[in-house]
Amino acid sequence: MFNVKHFxxxxxxxxxxxxxxxxxxxxxxxxxxxxxxxxxxxCSNDPVYLINCYHEKLLINDKILWASIREVxxxxxxxxxxxIDQHDLVSSKSLSLRLMATxxxxxxxxSSDVKVSYLIDKFDDLRNEVNDLSRVKSLIATAIIVKxxxxxxxxxxHAINFNIKKLTDHQKVKLLGRYTTHGDQSNFLAIKNSxxxxxxxxxxxxxxxxxxxxxxxSQCLNILEKKFEDLPYDISRQYFSYVKPLFGNIESKNNYxxxxxxxxxISKLREMILDKIQRRKNLSFIRLGDGEAYGFQNSGYIDSNxxxxxxxxxxxxxxxxxxxxxxQSAFIESLKFCDFLGVPTVTRLIKDFxxxxxxxxxxxxxxxxxxxxMTSSPVFFxxxxxxxxxxxxxxxxxxxxxxxxxxADKVVFVSGLDKKKISQWSSDEAKLECLEIPTHRLLxxxxxxxxxxxxxxxxxxxxxxxxKVLAGPGVVFIVSAGFIGKIFIAExxxxxxxxxxxxxxxxxxxxxxxxxx
Numbered sequence: 001m002f003n004v005k006h007f008x009x010x011x012x013x014x015x016x017x018x019x020x021x022x023x024x025x026x027x028x029x030x031x032x033x034x035x036x037x038x039x040x041x042x043c044s045n046d047p048v049y050l051i052n053c054y055h056e057k058l059l060i061n062d063k064i065l066w067a068s069i070r071e072v073x074x075x076x077x078x079x080x081x082x083x084i085d086q087h088d089l090v091s092s093k094s095l096s097l098r099l100m101a102t103x104x105x106x107x108x109x110x111s112s113d114v115k116v117s118y119l120i121d122k123f124d125d126l127r128n129e130v131n132d133l134s135r136v137k138s139l140i141a142t143a144i145i146v147k148x149x150x151x152x153x154x155x156x157x158h159a160i161n162f163n164i165k166k167l168t169d170h171q172k173v174k175l176l177g178r179y180t181t182h183g184d185q186s187n188f189l190a191i192k193n194s195x196x197x198x199x200x201x202x203x204x205x206x207x208x209x210x211x212x213x214x215x216x217x218s219q220c221l222n223i224l225e226k227k228f229e230d231l232p233y234d235i236s237r238q239y240f241s242y243v244k245p246l247f248g249n250i251e252s253k254n255n256y257x258x259x260x261x262x263x264x265x266i267s268k269l270r271e272m273i274l275d276k277i278q279r280r281k282n283l284s285f286i287r288l289g290d291g292e293a294y295g296f297q298n299s300g301y302i303d304s305n306x307x308x309x310x311x312x313x314x315x316x317x318x319x320x321x322x323x324x325x326x327x328q329s330a331f332i333e334s335l336k337f338c339d340f341l342g343v344p345t346v347t348r349l350i351k352d353f354x355x356x357x358x359x360x361x362x363x364x365x366x367x368x369x370x371x372x373x374m375t376s377s378p379v380f381f382x383x384x385x386x387x388x389x390x391x392x393x394x395x396x397x398x399x400x401x402x403x404x405x406x407x408a409d410k411v412v413f414v415s416g417l418d419k420k421k422i423s424q425w426s427s428d429e430a431k432l433e434c435l436e437i438p439t440h441r442l443l444x445x446x447x448x449x450x451x452x453x454x455x456x457x458x459x460x461x462x463x464x465x466x467x468k469v470l471a472g473p474g475v476v477f478i479v480s481a482g483f484i485g486k487i488f489i490a491e492x493x494x495x496x497x498x499x500x501x502x503x504x505x506x507x508x509x510x511x512x513x514x515x516x517x
Contacts, residue, residue, distance in 0.1 A: 287342030
């Protein structure tokens with residue numbers, strides 16, 4: 001049978017509009033149309049032009065075009081970035097507003113107040129030309145919730161005539177998440193109580209946030225796990241069938257997977273790290289998030305398409321297979337030389353599962369990547385302290401970094417941040433050393449990023465040599481370098497240092513802004 005999608009992907013070169021008309025003169029608003037359009041957009045050199053052709057000349061409705069663009073978001077993130085960056089050139093007012101709202105939502109800063117104001121003004125100008133007003137308004141409401149200053153949210157929702165009592169469960173969770181990030185338990189509870197009833201799935205997410213704020217009961221994880229078990233979703237079935245039995249082998253003395261709900265356990269983890277520094281002993285602390293699925297060969301959850309998507313997400317290009325295998329091999333070796341290991345727990349699944357998706361997740365999705373790490377990492381658990389993957393959000397703060405400086409002979413930051421920014425923020429320049437690496441593509445041009453050219457996979461061996469020279473007893477490495485950073489951490493620890501995986505929390509601390517992971 002003729003494979004339309006394969007033909008479109010392999011043969012169409014640039015705008016594709018004319019050829020699509022000839023190939024599919026009967027094109028109409030159905031599922032097949034979405035497949036054709038998304039495949040065409042994915043290999044187009046000018047996707048915005050193509051969207052406008054479909055909208056203006058083929059009269060494809062906005063619902064189908066938006067569904068196609070969402071497919072592109074998953075399959076071709078760089079093409080999606082082109083579309084979202086050029087949202088103002090999209091002729092459909094509804095699509096333009098949706099893209100603009102998505103652009104604001106996905107900004108890698110906690111608030112984008114000026115952009116939210118502009119979005120609201122744009123909506124006021126175009127609302128009479130929008131044919132799916134309620135859907136567009138709801139997406140703009142999400143942008144307001146996620147990116148406005150907390151004190152402005154209610155007024156801005158009112159400005160677009162959006163009734164706060166009509167928030168979806170998804171929006172309620174997002175709003176409460178803002179207060180959780182700020183540690184504002186009082187307002188969290190006030191807003192939560194004003195919502196009344198929410199669905200069972202959303203309620204689990206809200207409970208998780210509440211427990212993370214109170215941090216007064218290490219049994220919170222068990223309570224959440226039981227509630228998650230009762231959820232009639234495939235993600236719950238998979239966790240209890242395939243993951244929980246593997247995690248049952250963690251020795252109780254090394255099990256700190258519930259530390260984010262316990263002040264005493266967070267303190268204990270900090271004490272263990274500081275003790276190693278003070279006694280000039282080495283320590284490797286590595287965290288595995290969903291991105292580290294890239295390092296595991298687990299075809300049940302991730303395949304070659306998942307690897308290439310991850311490379312494009314991180315570095316803006318795909319790697320030769322030999323280079324990929326080299327990185328994956330070095331990553332696995334780093335896990336063997338590890339003392340503290342952070343892995344996704346049921347907490348991560350609760351945070352990230354889709355409220356509206358009760359069936360199985362496809363390969364390469366975020367949840368599939370999390371499952372890949374959860375099922376692949378337990379072989380490395382023996383004799384390691386096991387924590388949750390996002391424990392960096394709870395352990396690292398300015399006070400703890402100052403304690404590290406006080407006890408260490410030297411503190412080396414390995415990150416994609418400008419060393420001048422770190423120097424201005426750090427507490428002891430005399431002990432400070434910075435290794436600037438090529439930054440994550442999404443942090444470029446954000447004012448904090450280093451100006452080092454190139455991509456890290458092509459230069460990481462040189463950094464390994466520098467780390468060997470700098471490492472030794474009394475030297476602490478604080479690493480924010482993504483997947484390859486795990487390799488750096490192991491190398492530093494092998495040569496006598498304490499090496500800590502701070503992740504994107506470093507961006508939060510240096511910029512005095514909050515991040516999600």
